[in-house]
Amino acid sequence: MDEDLIMLSALEHYSYCPRQCALIHMEQSFDENLFTLRGRALHEQVDEPEGVVEKGVRVERALPLWSNRLGLTGKADVVEFHGETPYPVEYKHGPRREKEHDDLQLCAQAMCLEEMTGQAVPKGAIFHHSSRRRREVEFTPVLRQKVEQSVTEIRVMLASRTLPPAVNDARCKNCSLQDSCLPSVTNEKKRLQRFASELFTVSTPVQEER
Amino acid sequence: MHQLLNTLYVTTPEAYVRLDHDTLRVEVEGETKLQVPLHHLGALVCFGNVLLSPAVLHRCADDGRSVVLLDRNGRFKARIEGPVSGNVLLRKAQHAAVADSNRTLTIARNIVAGKVQNVRQIVLRAARETDDPQDSAQLTDTAQALANTLKLVETAADLDQLRGFEGEAARRHFATFSYMVREERTVFQLNGRSRRPPRDPINALLSFLYVLLLGDCVAAAEGVGLDPQIGFLHALRPGRPALGLDLMEELRSVIAERLALTLINRRQVTPKHFVERPGGAVSLNDDGRKEVIIAYQKRKQEEITHPVLEQKMPVGLIPHVQARLLARVLRGDLESYLPFLAR
Numbered sequence: 302m303d304e305d306l307i308m309l310s311a312l313e314h315y316s317y318c319p320r321q322c323a324l325i326h327m328e329q330s331f332d333e334n335l336f337t338l339r340g341r342a343l344h345e346q347v348d349e350p351e352g353v354v355e356k357g358v359r360v361e362r363a364l365p366l367w368s369n370r371l372g373l374t375g376k377a378d379v380v381e382f383h384g385e386t387p388y389p390v391e392y393k394h395g396p397r398r399e400k401e402h403d404d405l406q407l408c409a410q411a412m413c414l415e416e417m418t419g420q421a422v423p424k425g426a427i428f429h430h431s432s433r434r435r436r437e438v439e440f441t442p443v444l445r446q447k448v449e450q451s452v453t454e455i456r457v458m459l460a461s462r463t464l465p466p467a468v469n470d471a472r473c474k475n476c477s478l479q480d481s482c483l484p485s486v487t488n489e490k491k492r493l494q495r496f497a498s499e500l501f502t503v504s505t506p507v508q509e510e511r
Numbered sequence: 512m513h514q515l516l517n518t519l520y521v522t523t524p525e526a527y528v529r530l531d532h533d534t535l536r537v538e539v540e541g542e543t544k545l546q547v548p549l550h551h552l553g554a555l556v557c558f559g560n561v562l563l564s565p566a567v568l569h570r571c572a573d574d575g576r577s578v579v580l581l582d583r584n585g586r587f588k589a590r591i592e593g594p595v596s597g598n599v600l601l602r603k604a605q606h607a608a609v610a611d612s613n614r615t616l617t618i619a620r621n622i623v624a625g626k627v628q629n630v631r632q633i634v635l636r637a638a639r640e641t642d643d644p645q646d647s648a649q650l651t652d653t654a655q656a657l658a659n660t661l662k663l664v665e666t667a668a669d670l671d672q673l674r675g676f677e678g679e680a681a682r683r684h685f686a687t688f689s690y691m692v693r694e695e696r697t698v699f700q701l702n703g704r705s706r707r708p709p710r711d712p713i714n715a716l717l718s719f720l721y722v723l724l725l726g727d728c729v730a731a732a733e734g735v736g737l738d739p740q741i742g743f744l745h746a747l748r749p750g751r752p753a754l755g756l757d758l759m760e761e762l763r764s765v766i767a768e769r770l771a772l773t774l775i776n777r778r779q780v781t782p783k784h785f786v787e788r789p790g791g792a793v794s795l796n797d798d799g800r801k802e803v804i805i806a807y808q809k810r811k812q813e814e815i816t817h818p819v820l821e822q823k824m825p826v827g828l829i830p831h832v833q834a835r836l837l838a839r840v841l842r843g844d845l846e847s848y849l850p851f852l853a854r
Contacts, residue, residue, distance in 0.1 A: 328598045328736075328842070462600055464842060481735075483835060486819060487844045496819060497847045500624045501665040503631075503658040 307455055309366060309375025309413070312448065313406040315455050317472065319465045324478050327459055358383055366413040371452050377410050379428075387414040389425040390435070400436070403427045405451060408444045518554040518727075519547055520804050521561045522797065524583070528555070530566040552576060554730060558800070559583035577730050587722065590729070598736040604841040605741050605754075616670060618840070618848045619744035623664050623677045625761030625850020630684050631657040632853050633764050637691040637772075646690040653687045656680075674744070677760075684764075688713065691772050698782045699775050708792035712785045713771065715793045719800065720767035721759070723807050724830075728762070729755035731830035735838045758833055761850040766826060770810050779806060819849050 307326075314322035359382040367374045379390040389410040393403060404427070411422040426435045438444075458465065467473075469484035476482070486493065519535065521528060527538045535552065537545040555571060556579045557563065563578070571578050572593035580588040608614045631654050638650035660680045667673035685704050692699045692713070701713040709715040729752045732739040742753025744760060774780040784799030795803065811827030820832060829851050839845045 328601065464844060467844070480835065483820070483839055483844075485821070486836070487839060490846070493819070493845065493847075493849065496849050497621070500621060500628070500850070500852075501661060503661060 305372050305456065306367075306374045307372055307452060307459070309373055309406060309409055311455055312409050312451055313402045315451055315458075316402040316405050318468060318476065319454075319458060320467055320482060321476060321478055322455065323458060323464050324481055326455075327462065328464065328481070366410055366417065368409075368413040368416045370416060371409070371412065371449070372456070373409060373413055373452065375410075375413075377414075380410075380414065385418075385420050387411075387418055387420060387422050389414060389422070390428050391425070392428050392430055394430045400427070400438075404438050404444060405448060407438050408440045409448045409452075411440045412445065412448060517547075517551050518556055518808070519552050520556045520558070520808075522558045522801060522804070524560050525562070527562045527564070528557070528567055529564040530570055535567065549574070549576070554579065554726075556581065556726065577733070579726055581722070587726070592733075601736045601838055601842060602738050602741075604843075605738055608841050609741050609743060609747075612669070615743045616667070616673065618837070619670060619673055619757075620664060620667055621848045621850055622744050622757055622760050623667075623673055623680075624661060625852060626677065626763070627657050627661045627664060627680050629761055629851075629853050630680065630764045630768075631661070633691070633769055633772075634684065634687070641690075641693070649687050649690045653683050656683045670744075677744070688768075693776045694778055695775070695782060708788075708794065710791050710793055712782065712793055713775075715785060715795055716771045716774070716780060716799075716803065717767065719795055719803055720771055720807065721763065723804070724762060724767050725752065725755050725759050727811075727827065728752075728758040728830045728834075731834040732758060734831060735834045737834060737838055737841075758830055758837070761833070761852075762829060765851065765853045766810065766829075770806060774803065774806055815853075818852055818854065 311322050311326050314325055361380045361382070362378065364377045364380045365375075366377050377389050378392045381388040381390060389407055391403060391407050391410070407425045407427060411425055414420070414422045422440065424437055424439050426437045428435050467482055467484040467487040469488045473479060473482070473484045519537075521537060523537075523539050523544070525539065526544070529536050529538065531546065533549050535545075535547050535549060535555070536543055537547075549570065554577045555563075555567075558581050560583075561580075568578060568591055570576075572591065575593055578591040580590070582588055608618070634650050634654045634657065638647045638654065641647050641650070657680055660676050660683070663676045664673065664680075667676060681704070685701060688701045689696065689699065692701075699711075699713050701711060704717075705711065705714045706718055709718045729739045732752075732754045737754060739752045739755045741747065742755075742757040745751065745753035745756040747753055780799060780802055784795055784802060785793055786796045787793050811825060813826050814823050815826055815829075816823050817829065817832060819836065824832070833851055836845065837848055840848045
């Protein structure tokens with residue numbers, strides 16, 4: 302793959318946590334697990350009945366997407382073609398999350414579709430697997446601007462080849478990359494320095510039993 | 512924390528391992544002896560003449576499950592790997608660190624400190640637990656010598672010196688190792704380490720446990736994307752898993768040596784589990800190996816608290832966590848490598 306291309310999924314990761322994005326797209330830590338899981342889930346979805354789809358709407362699944370202008374590449378779970386107008390639908394397995402991460406990724410898909418087809422893509426939707434609900438997303442100028450900005454930031458981050466520091470906040474609990482990230486360790490410099498200094502200290506012979 | 516998966520050890524000669532849907536089936540003379548779901552297995556280790564179907568090899572490569580081939584005595588022969596995993600940036604950082612003598616020394620020094628601390632803990636513990644005042648005195652002496660060595664380790668000016676101190680610590684430790692043995696002391700007498708081949712039962716037992724542990728340490732290094740051949744304490748030599756040996760250094764006493772002592776002192780391993788060849792080479796026999804493997808697997812399942820992570824985990828995950836901590840040091844996230852210290 303071209304050095305400068307950024308995966309569409311990186312936008313969502315970056316929006317959630319820049320370090321998560323770097324771990325996956327730069328460090329490639331444990332990405333196999335993550336991607337195999339995602340891939341498997343995606344395949345399972347292929348057989349999902351799409352009750353909401355109206356007659357006359359053409360549905361493409363796992364559609365390759367790209368943008369030369371933004372240097373993006375990836376796949377859309379589902380793109381519906383309402384007439385000529387593409388309408389991306391992104392599937393989310395979990396319960397509803399903060400929507401900005403999802404919206405950003407979806408909007409980037411729309412921007413790819415616009416470049417690929419020459420058609421305006423004003424709207425798309427997030428399909429929540431657990432609640433079986435769709436939430437429509439409008440691709441506003443503000444959201445588009447956010448995509449452009451994120452792509453630039455991600456490119457700078459990946460080019461720097463340095464990992465942003467761990468955050469160790471509420472996000473970490475739901476993160477699949479904890480093993481690799483070690484958030485509790487990497488942001489506790491003081492405690493670790495104590496460990497390092499104790500390394501050469503001889504403990505007294507009287508030890509507590511384990 | 513990720514799950515600690517089982518390792519399947521196939522020790523029966525002429526066993527045939529085949530893929531049956533999502534399970535492994537072990538057949539001996541056409542009869543199914545064992546069937547294990549693949550998702551329970553993190554690795555497959557085969558001793559001697561065990562046959563593996565190509566489907567098994569393909570599937571294990573696909574899933575990133577390592578397949579290790581050992582000879583009948585447990586000596587490493589080959590590892591079958593899938594596509595290169597991991598991160599070229601991490602490997603590059605690893606190469607850069609090993610080319611920098613200061614960084615190499617700092618990492619190696621912490622590894623040796625971890626080793627000496629852990630050895631000292633098992634020696635002190637044995638000294639506390641014995642009823643024999645003479646044994647206790649000998650072991651306390653060793654503990655004191657190890658404490659002195661630890662001070663020297665801190666001041667080691669280069670790798671050669673450091674390796675010298677490490678060797679000295681090991682020599683002292685093994686000189687009084689037999690004082691920790693409470694059963695069959697005439698048979699389980701260790702007069703210094705002997706390897707290639709081991710020349711007494713304790714050496715045979717330790718060597719075998721070290722092979723098992725080394726396999727896990729190499730797998731841990733590879734699992735986090737490190738190059739298992741690029742080590743800091745251990746000199747680079749073709750075919751030598753120097754980093755695997757580095758990761759093992761601090762864990763030898765905690766995992767292998769303590770288990771060896773437990774097996775002997777609980778009479779789970781007795782003189783009948785060994786064979787002596789003409790000339791004096793000693794190895795475990797088939798029953799002995801089986802006994803040790805089962806005990807090793809059990810030991811890996813035991814829960815401990817990792818002091819740095821402040822998290823409970825099975826012993827078998829320690830090499831993986833340590834490899835991860837090292838990777839974080841190499842990528843600049845952590846200031847210094849922190850070995851695992853047993854409490």
